[in-house]
Amino acid sequence: MPVVSCQLQRCWEMLLEKSNYARMLEETTNFNKQNNYIKRGISVIPTKFGASFGIPFLNQGGALVHIIKDGSVLVAHGGIEMGQGLHTKMLQVCSKSLGIPISKIYINDTSTATVSNMTASAASMSSDIYGTAILNACSTLNGRLAPVRKNNPDKSWEEWINIAYLDRINLSAQGFCKIENLHFDWETSKGSPFSYFTFGAGCSLVEIDVLTGDFKVLKTDIVMDVGKSINPAVDVGQIEGAFVQGMGLFTMEEMVYLNESRNTQKGTVFTCGPGTYKIPCFGDIPASLNVYLLHNAPNNRAVYSSKAIGEPPLFLGVSVLFAIKDAISNMRRDNGAPVVFRLNSPATSEHIRMLCCDSIASKVMKDKKD
Secondary structure, eight states: OOOOSOOHHHHHHHHHHHTTHHHHHHHHHHHHHHOSSEEEEEEEEEEEEEESOSSGGGSEEEEEEEEOTTSOEEEEESOOOSSSSHHHHHHHHHHHHHTOOGGGEEEOOOOTTTSOSOOOSOTTOHHHHHHHHHHHHHHHHHHHHHHHHHHOTTSOHHHHHHHHHHTTOOOEEEEEEEOOSOEEETTTTEEEOOSEEEEEEEEEEEEEETTTOOEEEEEEEEEEOOBSOSOHHHHHHHHHHHHHHHHHHHHTOOOOBOOOOSSOOTTOBSOOSTTTSOOOOGGGSOSEEEEEEOOSOOOTTSGGGBOOOSSGGGGGGHHHHHHHHHHHHHHHHHTTOOSOOOOOSSOOHHHHHHHTOOHHHHHHHHHHHO
């Protein structure tokens, strides 16, 4: 499918500037020359995320907006708030559309009793789908209230609503979103499976201990294209969280299965709890984590020119993986080992340690072969 309004080059150039990449690269090179057992690596990675559900019929959702006669507003939509700030954004969409303060708007609990046939809150599409549905309902209400506002320009919101109520104007509206022009032929690989793309780039600087395989992320800079953000604070939080989750995916979260023995069946999961299956914690977060939002990049395919942001930054966690590989390459170069090698994900401490190819690691590998 054609890529419309590609912002990847802008994200890349802004990242190199904001991260001071050239200076970091020079400092990393000098550090590695002066240290034998602590090595640093750096990596810059771009990302492009297609926004939409892969199955067209899932790209739909509804909302219900009630204006109560005292001027308060009750909103219901089909999305699930799970800490990602969905309700906050939906309040803002309703507030901007109706032209009233957020303090007058209340979100109802998600229920099929109010909004049925909802799509799963997934694929980073909830804000797009349910925000558009709320905007659709509010547009209907604004149309009904237009004559009241025109005939009473000096009245307040509460007075307009009271006049509309006494005039028996319907103050409830159902909104619906159907994302159009999504189609793809898997046999011919032709069509447009995505509504638009979210772009971004990430740069990570890591430090590894070649004697233990331990690593720490010294610095990460991220630039994300979020269109015209509905709520920059929420989006920055989503970017930070997705990055750390992606970092865990590519460097820590390893599934280990046991061989058959007297007490276990073959294929029994060994990493089945927090003692063996590791996820990022406070100490794993980059010492310096900077997030920058790309400006002047409107998106006419989503509500108020915003963009999906929940999942797109997750892939940028791979910048830590490749920074680790760069650090290992510096150690292997010192040891006369090939600098072209395979580093599987996740890059756990034991994998990092064995790939450094020093005399101790080489002896262990030799003993394993013997």
